[in-house]
Amino acid sequence: MTATVSTTDTPLNASRATRPGIARKAKAYLALTKPRVIELLLVSTLPTMIYAERGFPSIGLILATLVGGAFAAGSAGAFNCYIDRDIDKLMHRTENRPLVTGEVTPREALVFSWLLGAAAIAILWFGANPLSAWLGLGAIFFYVVIYTIILKRRTAQNIVWGGAAGCFPVLIAWAAVTNSVEWPALILFMVIFLWTPPHYWPLSMRYGEDYRNAKVPMLGAIAGAKVVSVQVVLYAWAMVACSLLMVPAGGAGWVYTVTAVLAGAWFLYESHALYNRAQREDIPDKRAMKVFHGSISYLTLLFIALAVDPFVGPAVIGG
Numbered sequence: 001m002t003a004t005v006s007t008t009d010t011p012l013n014a015s016r017a018t019r020p021g022i023a024r025k026a027k028a029y030l031a032l033t034k035p036r037v038i039e040l041l042l043v044s045t046l047p048t049m050i051y052a053e054r055g056f057p058s059i060g061l062i063l064a065t066l067v068g069g070a071f072a073a074g075s076a077g078a079f080n081c082y083i084d085r086d087i088d089k090l091m092h093r094t095e096n097r098p099l100v101t102g103e104v105t106p107r108e109a110l111v112f113s114w115l116l117g118a119a120a121i122a123i124l125w126f127g128a129n130p131l132s133a134w135l136g137l138g139a140i141f142f143y144v145v146i147y148t149i150i151l152k153r154r155t156a157q158n159i160v161w162g163g164a165a166g167c168f169p170v171l172i173a174w175a176a177v178t179n180s181v182e183w184p185a186l187i188l189f190m191v192i193f194l195w196t197p198p199h200y201w202p203l204s205m206r207y208g209e210d211y212r213n214a215k216v217p218m219l220g221a222i223a224g225a226k227v228v229s230v231q232v233v234l235y236a237w238a239m240v241a242c243s244l245l246m247v248p249a250g251g252a253g254w255v256y257t258v259t260a261v262l263a264g265a266w267f268l269y270e271s272h273a274l275y276n277r278a279q280r281e282d283i284p285d286k287r288a289m290k291v292f293h294g295s296i297s298y299l300t301l302l303f304i305a306l307a308v309d310p311f312v313g314p315a316v317i318g319g
Contacts, residue, residue, distance in 0.1 A: 028103035029112055032081050033074030041073050041169045042066060043300055047307035048173035048188060054310045057177055064127020065176040069169055071120035072136040076143040076165065078113040082106060083148050091210035128176035135175055139168035156219040159204075163196030184250035187242065188306075192299070194239035198232040198271060199295035202288040220288075229271075229278035232291065236271040240264035243302060251315040252306075259305035267298040 045066060049057050056062075081088065081099055085106065088094035098104040104112075117140055125133035147162025167189040174185035197219075204211055204220030205228055211221035220228050243260045246252040252260075274291050 024103065028098035028101075031098050032078040032104060032109055032112065033116070034077035034080075035074075037077060037166075038070050038073045040296065040299075041166060042070060044188070044192065044303050045069050045169045045173045047303040048170045048185070049177050050307045051184070051310055052174045052177040061128060061176060064123055065132065065173060068120050068123035068127060068132070068136060069172055071116050071123060072140055072172075073169075075113050075117035075120055076140045078109055078116060079140070079144040080148045082109045082113060083144070084152075085109075087153075087214035087216060090214040091207070093207050093210050124172070124176070128172075129179050131179055131181075132172045132175040135168055135172045135181075139165050139172070142168070153216055156217045156222055158216075159200045159218065160197055163200065164193055166196060167192040184246060187245045187250050190242045191239055191302070194235050194242055195295060195299060197235045198239070198267075199292060199299075201228050201232055202274070202291040202295075205288040206292070225278040225281065229275040233268075233271045233275050236268055240268060246306075247316050251318070253309045253313045253315050255312045256302075256305045256309040257316050259301055263298050263301045263305075267294055270294045 046062065049062060049065060081097055084094075085097075085099040088097050089100045094100065099106060099109055117137075120136055120140070121133045124136045143162065143165035147158065147165055151158040151162045170188040170192065171181055171185050174188075175181055201218070201220045204218035205225065206220075208218075208221035211218045219231065240260070243264060244257075246260070247257050270291050274288065
């Protein structure tokens with residue numbers, strides 16, 4: 001007697017084979033949203049809500065704002081991946097993105113982008129208020145149209161003006177709590193606006209060859225280290241000065257003030273260290289990336305202090 005062994009999948013085996021495929025597809029869709037960028041954006045959202053409320057907003061409002069904001073950022077990121085799929089395949093930094101590897105088709109990415117954007121606006125509109133929804137729509141428009149389509153491939157100032165899209169979360173957060181946009185929100189908007197160039201230009205120095213191959217005129221790729229380092233220092237000083245405006249104009253207390261001074265001084269030191277190395281034409285990738293990573297630490301510390309500030313003492317001026 002001989003046993004017959006089937007070489008076809010049973011329904012159980014087929015189900016097991018399908019699961020990894022579904023998980024891989026879901027991971028590819030997640031990658032389209034640029035989750036690391038979303039994480040960075042959300043770092044500024046909740047602290048701004050707490051500061052605007054001078055306490056904790058309702059859980060429902062927090063969730064609606066965070067989820068709506070994350071979906072808006074994810075939609076913008078997915079649109080960016082769709083539009084830039086031709087240059088992403090030319091750069092080592094982006095060659096594993098789902099549209100380059102074929103894990104997601106252009107049509108799937110475009111539909112996903114629209115659905116995620118629509119969900120973001122709906123969540124903000126009904127979970128927070130119409131003003132925050134309009135600001136969410138503005139953030140998507142700014143990143144997709146102003147930055148990705150118009151500026152990115154045309155000017156070395158692309159990240160300066162296009163980076164304003166990353167400033168919208170503080171406006172959305174403030175509007176979600178107060179249904180308005182007031183001076184503290186505008187100051188925080190400008191802090192992130194001025195933070196973006198010294199954050200991103202060191203990264204573009206590190207991946208300069210990638211950007212040159214793709215013909216994307218990032219300043220760090222087309223200008224020398226001396227020029228870039230000067231710009232980094234100037235923007236860093238402007239950013240730190242702007243952060244201190246929260247004291248006279250934003251009602252900040254001692255926790256925020258001390259953190260803004262100390263963290264700002266540390267980031268200025270790192271920026272000047274980059275500048276000094278550039279004058280000697282000795283800029284290893286690690287030094288440029290140290291400023292990049294340092295900028296993330298600076299912003300995180302600043303917004304943690306912003307969240308803690310309302311619970312510890314009065315305002316420095318007029319408190």
